[in-house]
Amino acid sequence: MDFQGTMTLVCRSGCLHLIIGSLGxxxxxxxxxxxxxxxxxxxxxxxxxxxEVQFTVTKSRIVTHNFHPDHTYIQNVTVxxxxxxxx
Numbered sequence: 001m002d003f004q005g006t007m008t009l010v011c012r013s014g015c016l017h018l019i020i021g022s023l024g025x026x027x028x029x030x031x032x033x034x035x036x037x038x039x040x041x042x043x044x045x046x047x048x049x050x051x052e053v054q055f056t057v058t059k060s061r062i063v064t065h066n067f068h069p070d071h072t073y074i075q076n077v078t079v080x081x082x083x084x085x086x087x
Contacts, residue, residue, distance in 0.1 A: 030046065030049075031048065031049040031050065031053075032048055032049075032050075032053040032055075032062060033045060033046045033047060033048030033049075033053065033062055033064075034046075034062070045074055045077060046074075047064070047071060047072055047073065047074055048062055048064050049069070050064070050067075051063070051064050051067040052064065
C-alpha cells in the first residue's frame with residue numbers, strides 16, 4: 001500500500017461509516033505502528049505507514065525518520081529524546 005498525503009480521522013456521533021467497532025480501531029493502531037497486546041500494558045512496535053502520526057487526545061506523536069513504504073524494520077526508538085532498549 002502506498003499512501004501519499006494526510007489521513008485525518010475525526011469521529012463524532014455520525015461517523016460509523018468511517019470506523020466501525022474494534023476492527024477499525026485495530027486498523028488505526030496497526031497503521032500508526034503501535035499494536036496493544038490484550039490484557040497487558042505492552043505495545044508491539046511496527047513501522048508506521050505514515051511519516052508522522054499525531055494523537056490529539058494524548059498530545060503525543062510518532063515521527064518516522066527516513067520514511068519510505070518499503071522500509072520494514074525499526075532501527076531505534078526514542079521516547080522524549082531517550083533511547084529505548086528491548087529486553
